[in-house]
Every structure is written in C-alpha cells, then in structure tokens.
Amino acid sequence: MHADPENTVVSAGFSGALRLLGPVLRARGVRTVAVEPYGLDLYRGLLENAGLTTTALAYDGLGTEPSPLGTEGAVLLTPAHQFPMGLPLHPDRRAAVVDWARRTGALVLEDDYDGEFRYDRQPVGALQGLDPDRVVYLGTASKSLAPGIRLGWMVLPPDLAEEVTAAKGHSDTVGVLEQLTLAEFLTSGAYDRQVRSARLRYRRRRDALAAAVADRAPGVRVTGIAAGLHAVLRLPPGTEPAVIQAAAWQGLALHGLSYYRHPKSTAEHLDALVVGYGTPSDSAWPAALEALCRVLP
Amino acid sequence: MHADPENTVVSAGFSGALRLLGPVLRARGVRTVAVEPYGLDLYRGLLENAGLTTTALAYDGLGTEPSPLGTEGAVLLTPAHQFPMGLPLHPDRRAAVVDWARRTGALVLEDDYDGEFRYDRQPVGALQGLDPDRVVYLGTASKSLAPGIRLGWMVLPPDLAEEVTAAKGHSDTVGVLEQLTLAEFLTSGAYDRQVRSARLRYRRRRDALAAAVADRAPGVRVTGIAAGLHAVLRLPPGTEPAVIQAAAWQGLALHGLSYYRHPKSTAEHLDALVVGYGTPSDSAWPAALEALCRVLP
Numbered sequence: 001m002h003a004d005p006e007n008t009v010v011s012a013g014f015s016g017a018l019r020l021l022g023p024v025l026r027a028r029g030v031r032t033v034a035v036e037p038y039g040l041d042l043y044r045g046l047l048e049n050a051g052l053t054t055t056a057l058a059y060d061g062l063g064t065e066p067s068p069l070g071t072e073g074a075v076l077l078t079p080a081h082q083f084p085m086g087l088p089l090h091p092d093r094r095a096a097v098v099d100w101a102r103r104t105g106a107l108v109l110e111d112d113y114d115g116e117f118r119y120d121r122q123p124v125g126a127l128q129g130l131d132p133d134r135v136v137y138l139g140t141a142s143k144s145l146a147p148g149i150r151l152g153w154m155v156l157p158p159d160l161a162e163e164v165t166a167a168k169g170h171s172d173t174v175g176v177l178e179q180l181t182l183a184e185f186l187t188s189g190a191y192d193r194q195v196r197s198a199r200l201r202y203r204r205r206r207d208a209l210a211a212a213v214a215d216r217a218p219g220v221r222v223t224g225i226a227a228g229l230h231a232v233l234r235l236p237p238g239t240e241p242a243v244i245q246a247a248a249w250q251g252l253a254l255h256g257l258s259y260y261r262h263p264k265s266t267a268e269h270l271d272a273l274v275v276g277y278g279t280p281s282d283s284a285w286p287a288a289l290e291a292l293c294r295v296l297p
Numbered sequence: 298m299h300a301d302p303e304n305t306v307v308s309a310g311f312s313g314a315l316r317l318l319g320p321v322l323r324a325r326g327v328r329t330v331a332v333e334p335y336g337l338d339l340y341r342g343l344l345e346n347a348g349l350t351t352t353a354l355a356y357d358g359l360g361t362e363p364s365p366l367g368t369e370g371a372v373l374l375t376p377a378h379q380f381p382m383g384l385p386l387h388p389d390r391r392a393a394v395v396d397w398a399r400r401t402g403a404l405v406l407e408d409d410y411d412g413e414f415r416y417d418r419q420p421v422g423a424l425q426g427l428d429p430d431r432v433v434y435l436g437t438a439s440k441s442l443a444p445g446i447r448l449g450w451m452v453l454p455p456d457l458a459e460e461v462t463a464a465k466g467h468s469d470t471v472g473v474l475e476q477l478t479l480a481e482f483l484t485s486g487a488y489d490r491q492v493r494s495a496r497l498r499y500r501r502r503r504d505a506l507a508a509a510v511a512d513r514a515p516g517v518r519v520t521g522i523a524a525g526l527h528a529v530l531r532l533p534p535g536t537e538p539a540v541i542q543a544a545a546w547q548g549l550a551l552h553g554l555s556y557y558r559h560p561k562s563t564a565e566h567l568d569a570l571v572v573g574y575g576t577p578s579d580s581a582w583p584a585a586l587e588a589l590c591r592v593l594p
Contacts (some may be wrong), residue, residue, distance in 0.1 A: 012309060017469035019316070042467050048463055049320060148473030168348055169339050171312035175472050176445030188359060 007161040010174050012150040014140045018043055024163045030073030034066045037265035038085050056262035063087035066097045076109040079127045084260050084274045086224015086232050094127055101134040108135040114143045116195045119203040119227040124241025133157045143229055144195050151178055202229055205277040212289055217296035229278030240271040241297050246295035305457040309447040309471050311437045315340055319347025321460045322386040327370030333361045334562035335382050356544045360384035363394045376424045381557050383521015383529050391424055400429040401546035405432040411440045413492045416500040418522040430454045440526055441492050450474055499526055502574040509586055514593035526575030536594050537568040543592040
C-alpha cells in the first residue's frame with residue numbers, strides 16, 4: 001500500500017468504500033464496471049445501486065482474463081488473491097490491466113481483501129504501485145482484526161480523492177473511536193503482532209485442511225495459492241449441490257462456487273466448495289474439519 | 298420514538314441515514330425534497346448527491362411554514378426544535394404536514410437531532426406518532442453521547458424499511474462494537490443517567506449564556522425555546538459579519554445565521570449568531586462565554 005494521508009479516505013469496510021466510490025464514478029460518467037466472473041454479489045449490488053452496470057470478465061487457467069476490457073470506465077479486481085478462486089493475477093495481466101486503464105482513462109479498483117495473509121512467500125506488491133494515478137487501492141481490517149469493526153481505507157489518485165472527500169461531506173462515515181484505536185494499534189506495533197499471530201494460526205488451519213482432504217477425500221483437490229482465509233475445493237462434476245446439502249445437515253454453512261458466479265459470466269461451470277476456515281473458534285475447528293471431511297465425496 | 302426492531306435501521310449518524318435514504322427515495326421516483334429555509338448545507342448536499350433537488354419552505358413568527366408543500370415527494374424537518382432557529386413546529390403545522398403526506402403519498406423525514414434536551418418542559422411527542430406509515434423518525438447519539446461515535450437510527454414505515462435494508466445490503470455500515478456497547482449502555486440504565494446529567498449541564502450553560510447576554514449586551518436577544526445545545530442570538534441589523542469577524546479574532550469559531558440559510562430561501566434576512574454551547578470543556582467554557590460577551594454589540 002502506498003499511502004499518502006491526503007489521498008487516503010477511511011471507510012466503513014470495503015463495502016463502505018464502494019458506497020462512496022459508486023456515485024463518484026457515476027458522476028464522472030462511468031456507466032459500466034467490469035468485474036471478475038466470480039465474486040460477491042454484495043459488491044456487485046452496491047455498484048448497481050449507484051446506477052452502474054457490471055459485466056463479467058473471462059477466467060482461465062491463469063486466473064482472471066482482462067483482455068476483453070474495452071470501453072468500461074472501471075474494473076474491480078482482487079489481484080493478490082482472486083476471490084474466491086484463489087489465484088493471483090498473472091504478471092502479464094497485471095501489466096495489461098494498468099495499460100488498458102492508461103490508454104482509456106479508466107480506473108482499476110484493487111480489492112486487497114486479504115493481502116496480509118500469504119503463507120508460502122512474500123506477497124506480491126500492490127497493483128497500485130504500477131500506476132497510482134489509475135489504480136485505487138482498497139484495504140480493510142476485516143480479515144486482520146474483525147469485519148464487525150467496519151474499518152477500511154482507500155488510497156486514491158489525487159483528483160479522485162478530492163471528489164470522494166467532497167461526496168463524503170463533512171461528516172465521518174466511520175466511528176472516530178475505532179479510527180483512533182486502530183492508529184494507536186498500528187503505531188504501538190500491536191497490529192503487526194496481531195497479523196503475525198493470525199497468519200500463523202490461519203496457515204496451520206489451511207495446512208490441516210489440505211492434509212485432511214488429501215487423506216480423506218482423494219477425489220477432491222484444494223486449489224488456489226496458500227493464502228487468505230478460504231480455500232476452494234474442486235469436486236467431481238455434478239456433485240456440488242449434494243455436497244452443500246450434506247454439509248448443511250452437518251451444521252456447516254458452505255457455499256458452492258456457483259453462489260459466487262456472476263449471472264452474466266460465460267465461464268465454464270466448475271463444481272467446487274468455497275471453504276472459509278477463519279471463522280470457527282479454536283475449540284470448534286477440529287469438529288468442523290471432521291464434519292467437512294465426512295461430506296466430501 | 299416508536300421503535301419496532303424490524304422497522305429500525307442503524308446508521309452512521311444522521312448523515313449516514315440520509316446516505317441510505319437518498320438513493321431509496323430517488324428509486325421510488327422522488328425528485329424533490331422540501332427542506333427548512335435554515336439548516337445544514339451538509340444534509341442538503343447529501344440529498345443532492347443522490348440526485349434529489351431541495352426546495353426551501355417559508356418561515357415566519359411561528360417557525361417553519363409548510364403550507365406551500367405541493368408535489369414534493371418528501372419533506373425534511375426538525376419538528377421538535379428547528380435547527381438552528383430554535384422553535385418547535387407549531388401544532389397546527391405538525392397536523393398540516395402529516396395531512397399533506399397522507400394526501401399526496403409523500404414522506405416526512407423527522408430529524409430529532411436533540412430531542413433529549415428540552416429544559417423548560419417535557420418534550421413534545423415525535424411527529425412520527427401521528428402517522429408511522431408516512432413519517433420516518435431519525436434519532437442520533439451525536440448529542441447525547443458524541444458525534445464521533447457515529448450512531449444513529451431510523452424508524453421506518455414497514456415498506457420503506459424493506460427497501461432501505463435491501464439498499465444497505467448484507468454489510469453493516471456501523472461498527473458492531475459501538476452497537477453492542479450502546480445496547481448494553483441502554484439496558485443497564487447508564488444511558489439514561491448520562492442523558493440526565495448532560496441535560497443538567499447543558500441547561501446550566503444555556504442559563505449562563507442567557508444571563509450573560511442580558512447583562513452585557515442588552516441590544517442582543519437570545520431566541521428559541523430552552524432546549525438543545527445551541528442558541529440563536531439576534532443582532533442589530535447589519536452587524537452580523539462584523540461580529541463573526543470579531544469572534545474569530547477572539548478564537549471563537551461561530552457562524553452567522555446566513556451560513557445556515559438555504560440558497561433558494563426567500564425568507565427575510567435576519568442578523569443573528571448561532572452559538573453552540575455544548576462543545577467547550579468545562580474548564581474552557583467561562584473564558585469562551587466571556588470572549589463571546591466581549592464581541593457582542
């Protein structure tokens with residue numbers, strides 16, 4: 001993250017950032033925002049509430065495929081770790097997206113929802129570093145601390161920072177107590193310790209999940225890079241709905257990959273489970289993992 | 298406040314409520330919102346950001362005059378204590394506004410920004426009590442606790458509650474810690490104690506302000522009912538700009554009434570100071586009051 005305080009706007013989480021950005025993009029004349037073929041309908045909905053249309057990019061073995069980008073005014077991406085598919089944006093494609101934005105005057109919205117949690121290597125730099133004038137960096141404390149704290153931040157190109165600040169008006173959208181507490185948490189070093197400790201904990205969970213699946217469900221494959229708080233489990237074709245239902249009977253609230261699919265996406269259908277392993281308490285985690293293994297084909 | 302949890306939506310203060318309501322009103326086909334001739338441009342701006350136009354009502358010796366209401370889809374009012382003028386909405390006009398809303402299908406947005414703070418008598422009931430199907434009640438903890446906490450709430454007609462909840466999406470706009478803390482604060486009785494103690498403190502400040510002005514500046518009149526955290530000081534004609542400037546030199550950040558005037562208002566110009574007496578610390582208050590008295594004509 002390359003943060004200049006003047007170009008940084010604090011928001012009520014990532015969704016609060018989209019609530020502020022959507023109307024500003026609309027006022028700039030943007031009508032269409034390209035999004036990844038898999039993602040959260042919540043975010044698509046917030047863009048659509050602002051009068052924007054979303055279109056789905058393609059997806060292949062290298063992750064999101066941005067080459068069909070044309071006259072869209074913006075693209076929303078999860079470059080460090082595609083949500084939920086789990087691949088980072090390929091280096092050639094990182095360059096291509098920024099090049100498209102420069103050529104057409106469009107903006108790239110970089111959703112760095114879990115960038116603190118990469119387990120196998122150093123995280124790749126923010127896409128924003130390639131062109132701070134065309135890329136909006138969007139960070140959040142939802143994964144490092146808790147989603148209920150509702151703290152996110154945008155690092156914006158200077159002209160856009162002015163427009164977003166104006167749209168925000170003179171009233172804060174986020175409680176000042178949280179902002180001051182986070183500032184103290186950051187400067188005291190406690191935030192770094194929290195992230196390191198959480199990283200270790202989530203890494204162990206991911207390793208345990210991968211080991212259990214390899215051992216108990218050889219027909220299922222854990223995909224995506226070793227990062228974040230979720231994994232995608234590829235299932236044998238046609239089994240996704242039955243596995244979701246069996247999981248519900250075991251008390252596991254899971255979504256299949258189809259839940260995250262953009263309604264206009266033309267990507268090939270893949271049967272898969274999206275497993276968030278960050279939520280269970282330490283005491284509930286072993287039983288949750290065991291229940292998951294029981295329902296895998 | 299007549300709160301049914303199902304029809305109540307928590308917001309990031311009053312401005313957070315307008316951010317949610319504006320686009321919902323627009324989507325319902327509302328194009329124009331009538332507002333009081335005096336008020337905060339911040340709120341007019343938030344409505345205008347949502348694509349709504351604001352028009353100014355008239356004002357006379359009885360307060361806001363709602364009779365010219367016509368085809369506007371909504372009206373935003375401070376019925377308990379007009380901000381900043383300081384009068385409550387006259388009973389006949391309360392009835393007339395609700396009658397207009399019923400007749401035309403419009404909505405009344407009741408901004409109860411300081412309803413906990415009435416010093417001379419029991420506060421009048423919420424306008425919402427007259428017709429919960431046509432009046433949106435908007436409450437806030439900004440005056441009773443602190444504006445930085447960013448906690449407000451809307452009590453909505455059921456159909457509108459559904460639309461606002463849908464527009465809010467599945468992510469909270471307010472930190473969960475604040476919400477849980479306020480809930481605990483309310484149920485424990487501590488909130489009531491805080492309001493009673495604040496009411497006594499602000500009442501003493503208002504009394505001290507009124508006594509000091511009567512004593513030191515007989516040409517100035519404190520207007521409005523004994524309520525809230527601000528008073529309007531009527532000045533001799535033509536003196537407002539010079540008094541504001543003299544106050545600035547004394548380190549007092551004050552606005553004149555002209556600052557709060559709707560740009561399209563046709564109300565007669567009145568020279569006045571709007572004095573917020575809630576902000577100074579107890580130790581700073583006597584010097585602030587003394588400085589104010591020095592600059593009054």
